[in-house]
Amino acid sequence: MKTNLQYIIVSIALTFTCFLTSANNTINNKDKFIVVLDAGHGGHDSGNLGNGYKESDIALKIVLAVGKELEKNNDIKVIYTRKDDTFVTLRGRAKIANDAGADLFVSVHCNAHNSSANGTETFVLGLHANQRNFEIAKKENEVIFLEADYQKHYEGFDPNSPESMIGITLMQEEYLEQSIRLARLVEDSFKYKRKRNSRGVKQAGFWVLHNTYMPSILIETGFLTYKKEGAYLNSQNGQSKMSSSIIEAILAYKENLDQNIGENIYEDLPSIEPDKANTKVDLYENIVFKVQIAASSRDLEPKSYNFSGLTQISKEKVNGLYKYYYGSTSDLNEIRRLEIIAKQKGYTSSFVVAFEDGKQIKLSEALKSSSN
Known part of the structure; x- marks a missing residue:
């Protein structure tokens, strides 16, 4: 209990400090829309190696493709947490985004599971809705064990403890609505434009999302452990298509902000006719x-x-x-x-x-x- 209390107090202090830093940098860079692109893992942390593919390499290639295209927009400034095969701590990734006063933080990963699970998932910060979401967050958060002196930098946080997840969801709540909006755009583009199997927008307790003080999402582009999907993500064609969806989503999100009104970026959304007659009533009192x-x-x-x-x-x-x-x-x-x-x-x-x-x-x- 004492350790958890210490963690919450430290988190509040860090939040206040980083908020001031972020606010100051946002003012200084207000002429640019700042996007921080985070390729998961790197260096001695390869991420998952499903079917022999390397998550850290695939994530980096997708991120670099996204950044290259976004950099063509004069209104956007792109910052990378890494541009090569180097190891960056979770706190280091968050600090890069906060110091830049970023408008968006987008982290790219590849999934893994000991089943035939496949499809894309985009996460925003929140309490794990089920055991599987907790396991995904736990896997990504356990990267802290690869860092030197992790006990000092992440005092009171245990990736294996559901209770620790509760504390890390408190600070990002004010950005949740915008994060969900961006996440939906990403998944819609995966589903409708790229015809990928979308598993939807989900919430889980990722440490790196908690410590970024701006709308933030973590994209699982697919399962390397699913043979067909792993081969797709490891291919140039697959990486190009996945990066295109992320680019479209970010530009659509920015356009919505610029115009202050929602607009459609998809010209070929499937015509879904809701079946009202066969839908049961599910009333919620009050x-x-x-x-x-x-x-x-x-x-x-x-x-x-x-x-x-x-x-x-x-x-x-x-x-x-x-x-x-x-x-x-x-x-x-x-x-x-x-x-x-x-x-x-x-x-x-x-x-x-x-x-x-x-x-x-x-x-x-x-x-x-x-x-x-």
């Missing part, structure tokens, strides 16, 4: 679900002509921004159906939010409520 489709400094009329023909639009002013919502229902399945429609209309970064007694609450809290 909970209202909505689909947030945009956040903007512009005060738009909640009319269908302003939102690609969508009706049932509502808005709310929060901290100087207008948030726009589609739909309003206590039926979870119905709001999921409306979310699909919103994405088809071009709002690919839309997501479900929950309200209780008119006040927004975390979706996870709403889902804990007993349904009728």
Whole structure:
């Protein structure tokens, strides 16, 4: 208990210090949108070696391809945590991003599992939703054991302890919404543009995401342990396609910020017709679900002509921004159906939010409520 308390106190102090550093650097670099690209592992840490492929090499090649393309944009400054096969500590990766006052932190990895699991996953920071997510985070966090004096630099943190994960999720919460938005763009591009098997956006307790003070995601581009997928990721063609999706997502995220309104970057989204008739009712008492489709400094009329023909639009002013919502229902399945429609209309970064007694609450809290 004492060790955990010490960790939390140290984390709060580090957070405050890094926040000041990040804020100062953001002001100094406000003419550029700063993206920090992090190729996982490196040096004496090869990452996983599924089917003989080397995670650290594949992640680096994808990151370098992403950076090369982003650097063509005069409004973007790209910073790499590594550009060659060198070892960088987890705290070193976070420090690079914080010192730069980055707008985004994107970490690239390859997955592994002792099964036929395959597909992409993009993680944001959060309590592990299940044992598998915890195991993935545990695997990545155990890199600290390869660092000299890791006990001093990560005092109180144990990658093998679920309790340690709770402490590391507290500081990144204010960036969670933006992180989820970017993660959804990445997974949507993998799924719709590259036709990859997407396992979706997930939450887990990655140390490096906790210590970066900006929207941050960790991308698992696929499973090297799945023979077909490992060969794809090890190929030039596969790396090119995966990097293209990451590039598209970052540019779409930036464009959304610049325009302060959601736009569609995909021209060939599949036409999914939600089957309303065969969808069961799943009501949550005292909970209202909505689909947030945009956040903007512009005060738009909640009319269908302003939102690609969508009706049932509502808005709310929060901290100087207008948030726009589609739909309003206590039926979870119905709001999921409306979310699909919103994405088809071009709002690919839309997501479900929950309200209780008119006040927004975390979706996870709403889902804990007993349904009728």
